[in-house]
Amino acid sequence: xxxxxxxxxxxxxxxxxxxxxxxxxxxxxxxxxxxxxxxxxxxxxxxxxxxxxxxxxxxxxxxxxxxxxxxxxxxxxxxxxxxxxxxxxxxxxxxxxxxxxxxxxxxxxxxxxxxxxxxxxxxxxxxxxxxxxxxxxxxxxxxxxxxxxxxxxxxxxxxxxxxxxxxxxxxxxxxxxxxxxxxxxxxxxxxxxxxxxxxxxxxxxxxxxxxxxxxxxxxxxxxxxxxxxxxxxxxxxxxxxxxxxxxxxxxxxxxxxxxxxxxxxxxxxxxxxxxxxxxxxxxxxxxxxxxxxxxxxxxxxxxxxxxxxxxxxxxxxxxxxxxxxxxxxxxxxxxx
Amino acid sequence: xxxxxxxxxxxxxxxxxxxxxxxxxxxxxxxxxxxxxxxxxxxxxxxxxxxxxxxxxxxxxxxxxxxxxxxxxxxxxxxxxxxxxxxxxxxxxxxxxxxxxxxxxxxxxxxxxxxxxxxxxxxxxxxxxxxxxxxxxxxxxxxxxxxxxxxxxxxxxxxxxxxxxxxxxxxxxxxxxxxxxxxxxxxxxxxxxxxxxxxxxxxxxxxxxxxxxxxxxxxxxxxxxxxxxxxxxxxxxxxxxxxxxxxxxxxxxxxxxxxxxxxxxxxxxxxxxxxxxxxxxxxxxxxxxxxxxxxxxxxxxxxxxxxxxxxxxxxxxxxxxxxxxxxxx
Numbered sequence: 001x002x003x004x005x006x007x008x009x010x011x012x013x014x015x016x017x018x019x020x021x022x023x024x025x026x027x028x029x030x031x032x033x034x035x036x037x038x039x040x041x042x043x044x045x046x047x048x049x050x051x052x053x054x055x056x057x058x059x060x061x062x063x064x065x066x067x068x069x070x071x072x073x074x075x076x077x078x079x080x081x082x083x084x085x086x087x088x089x090x091x092x093x094x095x096x097x098x099x100x101x102x103x104x105x106x107x108x109x110x111x112x113x114x115x116x117x118x119x120x121x122x123x124x125x126x127x128x129x130x131x132x133x134x135x136x137x138x139x140x141x142x143x144x145x146x147x148x149x150x151x152x153x154x155x156x157x158x159x160x161x162x163x164x165x166x167x168x169x170x171x172x173x174x175x176x177x178x179x180x181x182x183x184x185x186x187x188x189x190x191x192x193x194x195x196x197x198x199x200x201x202x203x204x205x206x207x208x209x210x211x212x213x214x215x216x217x218x219x220x221x222x223x224x225x226x227x228x229x230x231x232x233x234x235x236x237x238x239x240x241x242x243x244x245x246x247x248x249x250x251x252x253x254x255x256x257x258x259x260x261x262x263x264x265x266x267x268x269x270x271x272x273x274x275x276x277x278x279x280x281x282x283x284x285x286x287x288x289x290x291x292x293x294x295x296x297x298x299x300x301x302x303x304x305x306x307x308x309x310x311x312x313x314x315x316x317x318x319x320x321x322x323x324x325x326x327x328x329x330x331x332x333x334x335x336x
Numbered sequence: 337x338x339x340x341x342x343x344x345x346x347x348x349x350x351x352x353x354x355x356x357x358x359x360x361x362x363x364x365x366x367x368x369x370x371x372x373x374x375x376x377x378x379x380x381x382x383x384x385x386x387x388x389x390x391x392x393x394x395x396x397x398x399x400x401x402x403x404x405x406x407x408x409x410x411x412x413x414x415x416x417x418x419x420x421x422x423x424x425x426x427x428x429x430x431x432x433x434x435x436x437x438x439x440x441x442x443x444x445x446x447x448x449x450x451x452x453x454x455x456x457x458x459x460x461x462x463x464x465x466x467x468x469x470x471x472x473x474x475x476x477x478x479x480x481x482x483x484x485x486x487x488x489x490x491x492x493x494x495x496x497x498x499x500x501x502x503x504x505x506x507x508x509x510x511x512x513x514x515x516x517x518x519x520x521x522x523x524x525x526x527x528x529x530x531x532x533x534x535x536x537x538x539x540x541x542x543x544x545x546x547x548x549x550x551x552x553x554x555x556x557x558x559x560x561x562x563x564x565x566x567x568x569x570x571x572x573x574x575x576x577x578x579x580x581x582x583x584x585x586x587x588x589x590x591x592x593x594x595x596x597x598x599x600x601x602x603x604x605x606x607x608x609x610x611x612x613x614x615x616x617x618x619x620x621x622x623x624x625x626x627x628x629x630x631x632x633x634x635x636x637x638x639x640x641x642x643x644x645x646x647x648x649x650x651x652x653x654x655x656x657x658x659x660x661x662x663x664x665x
Contacts, residue, residue, distance in 0.1 A: 198560070198599060198602045226532070230606045268533055272603050275584065283536035
């Protein structure tokens with residue numbers, strides 16, 4: 001399947017995050033889960049948020065949906081502009097009319113995000129009744145249509161089934177059907193295939209890309225899997241310890257990663273078929289562990305693990321600086 | 337037994353013959369009539385000394401159950417497991433106890449496989465205490481040595497698991513497996529729960545330890561990329577059976593079974609210049625409770641023909657140690 005690389009930064013962005021900070025206040029201290037995150041998503045574009053556990057990628061998504069649990073979480077500052085409107089300023093009833101209808105989200109584990117006591121047909125039509133003022137009957141028909149769209153066989157029958165009667169792949173399809181029922185402008189997919197087997201993962205990625213063609217939905221894909229990111233998105237935002245450390249087109253970032261963390265991440269993972277062709281080379285290790293958000297190191301958060309760190313890295317936190325067309329890097333050494 | 341057969345057996349550490357593990361499904365108060373889960377349904381393979389065998393497959397294919405049966409942690413319904421030529425089902429209690437020292441396991445989840453109330457020193461002491469190995473001062477030295485071998489300090493030995501990161505905890509799991517100088521270590525998804533940047537540390541460590549201690553590994557994983565990197569030979573399982581077994585290069589360059597081919601092509605490649613391949617398989621893995629008749633893969637197989645739904649194909653050697661169970665080969 002040919003990937004289409006749309007021109008980034010079109011006239012007016014669909015979604016723009018501007019210096020968003022989401023903190024969690026706990027007895028252990030304050031965790032800056034999202035710390036000054038900015039990025040843009042254009043109409044019909046696919047952007048990948050890449051990072052390891054605790055880097056803030058999921059909390060960024062929950063901040064966009066305004067689903068951060070408060071307390072202990074709080075969106076402290078920043079703007080989340082959706083078609084020019086700051087989602088952080090709108091009333092909660094207005095947010096309800098946006099959430100699910102215009103910005104939808106799917107999660108890693110479909111079993112825990114579907115309601116076990118309602119049939120999937122009921123759950124999809126409930127969305128349509130709530131958001132589209134449809135009658136019960138009309139919404140049921142649309143729900144069955146959507147179940148057919150996500151390629152679940154015998155949709156009329158499956159609509160009457162409960163989540164536990166479906167396989168993992170089918171449940172994720174049902175989640176996608178629900179998310180896309182109201183034709184949202186943005187779909188946020190948080191590790192949508194991580195819990196699935198690899199042959200099923202391939203089907204779900206394919207389905208998401210097909211539906212994006214059909215509905216023109218922009219997608220934010222959250223993943224730790226370099227392969228899934230490389231195959232799916234046009235642009236990548238790499239996160240580490242709550243901050244964006246690198247951003248650029250998928251091709252540019254994979255061809256020439258500029259942040260030492262991104263470089264390390266790419267080299268630490270074996271590539272399929274590589275050993276069969278070139279023999280086994282020792283994997284590059286990133287030393288240490290992903291830092292605890294309560295005890296972040298001073299300066300650049302990556303500095304204790306960075307093989308290239310200099311004194312400045314331990315003293316001051318680098319800014320996210322532009323590096324050529326649509327490239328951003330947060331590193332003191334980026335220009336050297 | 338001829339001299340030739342004896343010399344062959346010497347190199348073979350583990351031999352599994354037509355292993356079957358069926359779990360009865362308990363239904364109702366009489367615990368009868370529920371059918372069975374055919375978790376492992378006729379698996380044969382050998383593992384040689386110093387070799388790394390990978391067992392890959394999707395959820396429910398029986399890879400973990402196979403590993404547990406080799407360790408005698410699950411009793412097989414049928415079939416045999418030989419360790420150094422000895423049938424483990426016929427061993428005496430004390431013989432089995434000796435055998436336990438020779439084979440160890442590393443689990444997927446380093447959070448739930450370490451006792452949270454014990455320090456690392458105590459965790460590493462456990463296997464030696466149970467098997468009465470390395471007495472007194474030697475034992476303390478052994479613990480310090482093990483910690484150092486897996487990249488931890490003896491100061492960390494006084495800590496508790498919750499004070500460590502996921503990668504460090506997995507190192508403790510490895511040190512514990514090494515404690516009694518085993519010949520075989522089974523790794524059940526040993527890096528799957530770890531962050532990408534930590535996986536490389538553990539993979540490199542496993543390879544170094546294998547070379548230093550002449551270990552044999554059985555690596556059970558769903559991650560074909562990691563398995564290709566670590567393993568010498570790989571067995572692909574589907575619904576309780578091995579469908580293909582080959583050296584890593586042969587399997588990845590030239591998969592012969594339609595399932596292996598689809599599985600390898602479904603792996604997302606971290607290279608955005610490659611165009612996405614269309615998925616070759618439709619549907620999910622069927623339930624191992626009522627596996628399809630004939631070749632278990634036939635309902636999803638793009639190349640099936642008349643007969644695939646009737647006769648189960650044998651695992652055949654097609655030359656060069658490449659084994660395939662498919663009517664088309």
